[in-house]
Amino acid sequence: MKKKNLGIHHITAIVGHPQENIDFYAGVLGLRLIKKTVNFDDPNTYHLYFGDEVGSPGTAITFFPFIQSREGRIGGGQVATTSYIIPPGSMEFWKSRLYDFNIPYIVNERFGEKYVQFQDPHGLELKLVEREEGKNNKWEFAGVTSDVAIKGFGGATLLSVLPDKTVQLLEEILGFDRIGQELDIIRFKSPGPIGNIIDLKTTPVSFGRMGIGTVHHIALRAKDDEDMMEWKNYLEDKGYNVSPIRNRKYFKSIYFREHGGNLFEIATDGPGFAIDEKFEELGKGLMLPPQYEDRRQEIEKKLIPVEVKEILD
Ligand code: ZN
Numbered sequence: 001m002k003k004k005n006l007g008i009h010h011i012t013a014i015v016g017h018p019q020e021n022i023d024f025y026a027g028v029l030g031l032r033l034i035k036k037t038v039n040f041d042d043p044n045t046y047h048l049y050f051g052d053e054v055g056s057p058g059t060a061i062t063f064f065p066f067i068q069s070r071e072g073r074i075g076g077g078q079v080a081t082t083s084y085i086i087p088p089g090s091m092e093f094w095k096s097r098l099y100d101f102n103i104p105y106i107v108n109e110r111f112g113e114k115y116v117q118f119q120d121p122h123g124l125e126l127k128l129v130e131r132e133e134g135k136n137n138k139w140e141f142a143g144v145t146s147d148v149a150i151k152g153f154g155g156a157t158l159l160s161v162l163p164d165k166t167v168q169l170l171e172e173i174l175g176f177d178r179i180g181q182e183l184d185i186i187r188f189k190s191p192g193p194i195g196n197i198i199d200l201k202t203t204p205v206s207f208g209r210m211g212i213g214t215v216h217h218i219a220l221r222a223k224d225d226e227d228m229m230e231w232k233n234y235l236e237d238k239g240y241n242v243s244p245i246r247n248r249k250y251f252k253s254i255y256f257r258e259h260g261g262n263l264f265e266i267a268t269d270g271p272g273f274a275i276d277e278k279f280e281e282l283g284k285g286l287m288l289p290p291q292y293e294d295r296r297q298e299i300e301k302k303l304i305p306v307e308v309k310e311i312l313d
Contacts, residue, residue, distance in 0.1 A: 004175035005220040007192025008153045009251070009267040010049075010060040011082055012040060013215045014072060014218055017123040018046050018065035018306045024120050026052040027311035028101050029084075031137075032145025033283035034273045036306075043292045044302045052137040054282070055250075055273040057221050058195035059137070059152035061138050062080065066212065066302075073183065074125070075208025076161035077261020079215035080201070083115065083127035083154035085134050085194065090148035090305075091116060094128050107121040111180055111187055123198070123213025134194040155197030156218055157185070158213055159205040160260030166200055169258045173238050176222065192221065197266075207261060218263035219253070228252060231266045249289055250275060283308070 015021045025031050036053035041043045045066060050063045051059035063084065074080050084093060091114065100119055106138040115129040128241040134151035144150075160166035167186065170176040176188035176198060188198045208214060222228035228245070232254050235242050251267040257262060275288050286303070288296055 002175050003174070005192070005231075005266075006196075006223070007058055007190045008156065008195030009057045009219040009221040009265075009269070010217060011079060011153070011218050012062045012063055012064070012265075013082075013124055014069060014210065014212055015063045015065050015120070015124070016069075016212045017067055017249050018048060018063075018304055020121045021048060021063050021065050022306055022308055023311050025063075026096070026308045027142055027273055030139070030141050031061070032057075032139040032141070032275065033308050034060070035277075035287060036283055036285070037110050037249075037289070038265045038292065038299060038303070039288045040248065040289055043295065043299050044290070046303060046306075049250075049283075051273075052149075053139040054279065057153065057267075057269045058134070058192065059150075062152075065218065066199055070209075070211045071123070072211030072214030073209040074123075074159070074214055076159050076205035077209045077263075078210075078217050079262070080159045080267075081125040081127055081199075082215070083156065083197070085131045085151045085154040086128045087136060087149075087151065088130045088132060089145060091128065091130055093148045110185065111182055119224070120213075124163075124215070127154070133196075150218055151194065153195035155195060155199065157201065158198040158218075158260075158262055159201050159208070159260065160258075161202055161204055161207055162260045163200060164203045166258055166260035166262065167202075169260075170198060170200065171259040173235065173240075191226065198270065217255070217265050218261040219267040222266050224270065225252060226255060229270050237252055262287070272275055 023116045031050040035049035049062045053265045115127045137149040179189045184202045190196045240256045245251045253267045
């Protein structure tokens with residue numbers, strides 16, 4: 001039986017200054033900073049998570065802000081564009097909001113859907129598209145009310161150095177359905193309720209360079225530990241080299257790199273972000289995994305102080 005994935009769990013990117021990152025994703029886009037922690041492999045840098053009011057799977061974008069890192073170049077083996085769903089009728093609100101914040105945007109159409117495309121302050125390409133699917137985001141901040149708030153991911157556009165191999169992965173292994181093609185973009189859809197579209201460019205693109213302004217990996221959802229274990233065995237049977245299961249505290253994860261260069265993760269829906277902070281407190285404290293708790297003072301001293309604040313446009 002072919003397994004079907006449930007769509008995007010989270011997307012993780014590399015950016016520059018953490019305050020600029022927070023000012024944009026919380027202050028301009030109105031997402032909730034749901035977790036402020038550190039890179040579990042390098043505790044001297046933040047790992048920041050933004051999503052809907054609880055960071056539901058399919059809404060969370062996460063960042064490693066590296067001030068010293070070199071600039072990246074978007075290319076093969078990377079997510080080129082991340083798209084977000086906004087409620088039907090809210091596009092005019094977003095266009096005028098982007099205008100007010102001096103953020104240049106273009107309006108375009110793909111597969112019969114209009115979208116607004118723009119960049120975050122560090123060069124990541126983002127899109128907003130109106131769709132019915134997904135529940136309204138209850139988080140209201142800085143003039144972004146629930147009726148216009150970003151609901152979560154719509155999908156992602158992937159670039160591949162070997163698009164035929166990436167097609168095979170998406171269709172034959174990850175269980176996406178091919179639902180259309182427009183010029184050199186194939187659209188795939190999974191049965192998930194949100195974050196369920198992957199667009200793939202069929203023209204091969206040479207490798208990008210990881211760095212500021214590029215996506216590091218894209219994570220798909222597993223229902224629970226058992227489902228993830230099934231994915232691990234299934235991918236290994238198909239010849240993929242899959243990492244051991246890693247405990248990321250808010251979910252468990254496995255990673256594998258596909259032949260077209262993209263780094264995929266499969267992450268469990270639970271336990272979620274409320275495991276170490278109450279709903280009201282999400283994103284407020286610096287949450288460290290247990291192995292770093294005894295180094296808290298030293299770690300806090302090295303991190304740049306940041307805050308969630310309203311931005312004047
Ligand atoms: Zn991840």
